[in-house]
Amino acid sequence: MQKKNQLLLVVLCLILFGTLNGFGQKNQKNNENTNLKTSPKLVVGIVVDQMRYDYLTRFWNHFDEGGFKRLVNEGFNCKNNHFNYAPTSTGPGHTSVYTGAAPATHGVIGNNWYDKEAGISVYCASDDRYTSVGTASEAGKMSPHRMNVTTITDELRLHTQMRGKTVAVALKDRGAVLPGGHTANAAYWFHGADEGDWITSTYYMQELPKWVNDFNASDAVEKYKKPWNTAKVINTYLESGSDNNTYEGLFETEKTPTFPHSTPNLLDKKKDFEIIKYTPYGNRITTDFALAAIEGEDLGKDEATDFLAISYSSTDYIGHKFGVNSKEVQDTYIQLDVDLQNLLNTLDRKVGKDEYTVFLTADHGAIDVPAYLSDQKIPAGYFVYDSIKPKFNAFLQYKFGTANVVKNFSNYQFFLDHKVIKNMDIEVAKVQETIANELLNYKGIDRVYTGHQMMQNNYTKGIPYILQNGYNQKRSGDVLVVLKPGVISYPRTGSTHGSPQIYDTHVPLLFYGKGIRKGSMVNRTEIPDIAPTIATLLGIAFPNGTTGEPIAEVLE
Known part of the structure; x- marks a missing residue:
């Protein structure tokens, strides 16, 4: 009888275990299905060229609630985020953000570098095998062929059987080509010169789509042919140095580096739209074009997750010309805050407030002008x-x-x-x-x-x-x-980057939207962590050269 009872107990345990196991498997399956269903309709990756982390805190009181503050207060802020490599420049920066790897792996070791086999300097995005689309110039002869690995955008395209779209936009060609990856539907960049149009390469397409032609034919660029004045009263810009100083570069025809800047005079004189890149209007037209891309490409409209990669390049042009401590840099970020607010509000309307995910970071930081530092008795100089x-x-x-x-x-x-x-x-x-x-x-x-x-x-x-x-x-x-820290190889006005020093490595990393927790952390994160974090959120494969780790604290 005792043996019979023991046997019955074993049978009951097996039945109970099987039931619980089946229930667990069912729950696991339901959780997996839930995860699949909760993938955002659109991921928006934002890279702000040359944005130091402290710009976020220095200019905080000048930001409105709907831009940077919305990303921080309603999203997740990685406060101690760094590039884990040098050289810290635009090409490697964008590539590392999107590949989850450093140059040791992805191969983009600079904007330009000396090719040891060819014996010449090569550009990170150039490719003579392709021709320009949207211009008769050679500005479109670009592709991502020097990037040795896949990007998060590539992996999303592969995961969705190419149904999910990837569109990348930036003033700089490399700011669009590299984030777009090898499989992008399109990468567009701004060709200034005497044209002022958005262009691309035959790597992506043979002709521009109608919405791009319509944008180029509009007054989208012409309306920014106006003087650059501060968005707010300049006397309230207490977080930057004096407007007139010797640490800043000059626009041609200007005698002092002071507001207002007469950019229309330069445009009319030179017939050169490049000047727009050196004003906040460059970021504004990037936003305008990105919003046109959302509409023109129907991004975020179906079940296959799309990806919009945006790089704001004017922050870099302005930082190089005027320097970290300039009124121009402060005003640029105050105006960029308005662009971000416009972008987020449009995403709310077009995609749905809880249907998209955003990350914002930078491609490198920047150093204070060494001449300024020296005048403050801080060790600095030039090599x-x-x-x-x-x-x-x-x-x-x-x-x-x-x-x-x-x-x-x-x-x-x-x-x-x-x-x-x-x-x-x-x-x-x-x-x-x-x-x-x-x-x-x-010395140096x-x-x-x-x-x-x-x-x-x-x-x-x-x-x-x-x-x-x-x-x-x-x-x-x-x-x-x-x-040495504080020493650069650069002219005596304006700021630069490229070193392994902390002022070049410490940059923002903000996550916001679907699947993102609210909060912040001060533990160190690194740029290659971004791509695997987004991959984990989406439930897709990591880029094939990934060395970073998902940031678990960020994800719901």
């Missing part, structure tokens, strides 16, 4: 390679019998001539080390690393870690130079 070149070449001649061991210096990297070195019967690693030790003697240089070190070590923190993530074994140079 001019041409000033050390005679002494450096003399050293090479003395040590190796020829200065021709160096073929190129670009992106703070020396490229050596391996054929010359081979004929000298010296190990390349030894030449790299000898040159590195010499360069440490030059803080550290020097060799390609051999990058390949032999596994760095996990600090400057070496950042350099190694940017070091591509097939494309990068032999000797890597790091300038």
Whole structure:
């Protein structure tokens, strides 16, 4: 009897386990179905070119509720977000955001770089195999072929069997081509010159769609041929320096770098729409075109998730010309806040308030103008390679019998001539080390690393870690130079970027919309974390070179 009871108990347990297991599987299936159903209809990726994190906090009191503040207050703010590599520039920045990887993996090691095999400098997005669409110029000869891996936009296209659309827009060609990935339906960029039109490449299409032709034929650009004045009373711009100072560049025909800027005079004189890029109107026309794309491409209208990649480029042009501490930069972000509000409100109406997801970040930061820092008694300065070149070449001649061991210096990297070195019967690693030790003697240089070190070590923190993530074994140079904090190789007016220093790596990362928690975090996140986070939200494959990790705190 006891055995019979034990057997009955076992049978009952098995039945109960099976029932619970079946219930669990059913729940799991329901959860999976729920996740699939909750994918947003549209993902909007926003990259603000040259946006430092502190712009968000410095200019906060000037923002309205519907732009930056809406993203922060109703979304998720990663406050300690960094690029984990150098060089920190536009091409690598956009690529890393969308690939979930650093240049060591995706291969875009700069805006331009020295091609060791071809012996020439190449541009990250150029491709002579394709021709322009929308202009007779060569400005459209572009493609993403130098990007070695897939993007989040590629993976979304693959996941939806190409039913989900990807459209990328930016003033800069690389700001559209690289985020769009290899499979974009379209990437559009602004061709200034004497045309002022949005164009593309035969990589994507043979002719512009009607909505783009209609946009180009409208007065969309002409209406921004007006002086640039501040959006608010300039005396309230207490978060930036004086309007008239020696740290800022000048527009042609202007005697002082002060408001209002007479941009129409420059347009009329030169017949050159490039000037629009150097004003907030460049961001505004980008927004106008992005909104036209939402309408013209029916983005977010069906069950297959679409992707709109927007890059705001004028912030970079203005930062380079006027500098981090300028009234012009402050006004640009105040006006960009209005653009974001317009974009979000339109998405609410066209797609649905709870039907889209947005992320906003930058492609790099920027340094304060070193001349300004020096005047504030902060260590800073300028490095001019041409000033050390005679002494450096003399050293090479003395040590190796020829200065021709160096073929190129670009992106703070020396490229050596391996054929010359081979004929000298010296190990390349030894030449790299000898040159590195010499360069440490030059003013403005803080550290020097060799390609051999990058390949032999596994760095996990600090400057070496950042350099190694940017070091591509097939494309990068032999000797890597790091300038001292506050030192740049640039003219004495305006700001720049490109270094592994924290002012170039610390940028915003905001998430908002469907599937996103409200909140913030101060734990470190890195740019390659963005793509896998969005992939996790969408339930799709990570880009195939992904090295980042999903940010779990962001997702509901």
